[in-house]
Amino acid sequence: MTLFNFFKSRGTAPVARERLQILLAHERVSLGSCDLIAILRDELLATIARHIEFDPEKLSVKLDRSGAMSTLEIDVEIPSEEIAAETRRRAPLSRVSAA
Amino acid sequence: MSKVIVVTSGKGGVGKTTSTASIGAALAQTGKRVCVVDFDVGLRNLDLVLGAERRVVYDLINVAQGDAKLKQALIRDKRIDTLYLLAASQTRDKDALTDEGVERVINELRSSFDYVICDSPAGIERGALLAMRFADQAVVVTNPEVSSVRDSDRIIGLLDSKTRCAERGDRMDKQLLLTRFDQARCSRGEMLSVADVLDILSIPLLGIIPESADILRASNLGAPITMNNASSIAGRAYGDAARRLAGETVPMLVPGTKKNLLNRVFGRRAA
Numbered sequence: 001m002t003l004f005n006f007f008k009s010r011g012t013a014p015v016a017r018e019r020l021q022i023l024l025a026h027e028r029v030s031l032g033s034c035d036l037i038a039i040l041r042d043e044l045l046a047t048i049a050r051h052i053e054f055d056p057e058k059l060s061v062k063l064d065r066s067g068a069m070s071t072l073e074i075d076v077e078i079p080s081e082e083i084a085a086e087t088r089r090r091a092p093l094s095r096v097s098a099a
Numbered sequence: 100m101s102k103v104i105v106v107t108s109g110k111g112g113v114g115k116t117t118s119t120a121s122i123g124a125a126l127a128q129t130g131k132r133v134c135v136v137d138f139d140v141g142l143r144n145l146d147l148v149l150g151a152e153r154r155v156v157y158d159l160i161n162v163a164q165g166d167a168k169l170k171q172a173l174i175r176d177k178r179i180d181t182l183y184l185l186a187a188s189q190t191r192d193k194d195a196l197t198d199e200g201v202e203r204v205i206n207e208l209r210s211s212f213d214y215v216i217c218d219s220p221a222g223i224e225r226g227a228l229l230a231m232r233f234a235d236q237a238v239v240v241t242n243p244e245v246s247s248v249r250d251s252d253r254i255i256g257l258l259d260s261k262t263r264c265a266e267r268g269d270r271m272d273k274q275l276l277l278t279r280f281d282q283a284r285c286s287r288g289e290m291l292s293v294a295d296v297l298d299i300l301s302i303p304l305l306g307i308i309p310e311s312a313d314i315l316r317a318s319n320l321g322a323p324i325t326m327n328n329a330s331s332i333a334g335r336a337y338g339d340a341a342r343r344l345a346g347e348t349v350p351m352l353v354p355g356t357k358k359n360l361l362n363r364v365f366g367r368r369a370a
Contacts, residue, residue: 011288016245017295024252024299031256 037061044074052086054078103205103215104344105234106276107258109250111221113242114278117314117323118337119218120148122238125325125341127182131213134173134183136204138230139220140196143187149176150321151184160188163200169207178326183212193226205233223257231262236272238305238344242279243291248299251275255302274305276340281310282355293353306340309333309354 058077157172219230
């Protein structure tokens with residue numbers, strides 16, 4: 001074994017440390033946001049369902065991280081007749097409160 | 100006031116059961132009433148490490164399902180009379196445990212013990228989640244090794260989200276117990292250092308337990324090291340960890356640190 005190899009073979013601990021730091025920084029973000037998305041989804045579902053009848057499968061929640069900015073994308077598909085019915089039902093009420 | 104502590108790790112074989120038994124025995128030796136509870140349904144071992152394997156009649160599932168009274172299931176240690184064991188079932192399915200059943204047992208234990216120490220199974224499945232669910236604080240057992248550190252990080256995440264404590268919005272008190280530590284290998288740069296692990300996991304340190312033949316000897320005999328050989332290096336390390344858990348301030352020794360010349364000359368212990 002050359003002297004170079006001798007020094008090179010010493011200290012695998014710093015490699016372990018660095019690998020762990022990179023891996024965990026990644027895992028904490030992805031696992032952490034999974035929970036956040038699940039919570040947001042549940043609460044959004046409950047809020048929308050209080051007012052409009054719709055298919056829970058038609059709600060999509062996405063969290064995108066890129067650099068300093070994160071975007072939360074919420075996509076809800078609702079049948080047109082449900083919206084029409086709901087606005088008709090609420091319209092007189094809102095006019096009263098405005099007056 | 101009684102405290103419920105979960106001993107957990109994610110990874111198997113890092114020393115959860117040994118640590119539960121050793122810390123439980125050390126706390127009980129100070130006169131505190133301690134109950135150690137095995138949550139590893141189907142693979143129970145806390146009874147064996149405590150030398151009570153032939154005395155198990157009823158277990159956690161029997162009590163949780165109301166088939167036995169808590170008093171019938173508790174096994175009192177023959178050497179320390181304030182130490183009790185509630186064993187896990189060896190034959191039942193782990194799904195036999197429910198949230199409500201476990202909560203009832205834990206609450207009943209709270210009313211008659213100073214410390215309830217829950218020995219978690221490995222993994223992040225139902226048994227592990229139930230072991231941590233009603234705890235007030237956690238001891239995260241970690242080896243200075245990449246897979247153990249990664250799994251501990253995952254468990255810390257679960258302690259902060261899946262426990263009653265977290266759901267109430269409180270911060271669960273978590274402490275790291277570094278086990279199987281080898282100072283010589285660490286000095287040679289072959290093993291993650293205490294500082295490395297603390298830096299990565301960022302939770303406070305409860306203790307450092309050295310890799311030691313005395314621990315294997317103790318479990319061979321069915322007596323925790325704090326009972327069987329409390330003056331050994333590992334025995335003292337567990338004793339110190341137990342005192343810190345009880346709120347005492349005990350200086351942290353790194354086991355296996357070389358004695359300096361002055362200490363050697365005067366024959367003192369490395370501090």
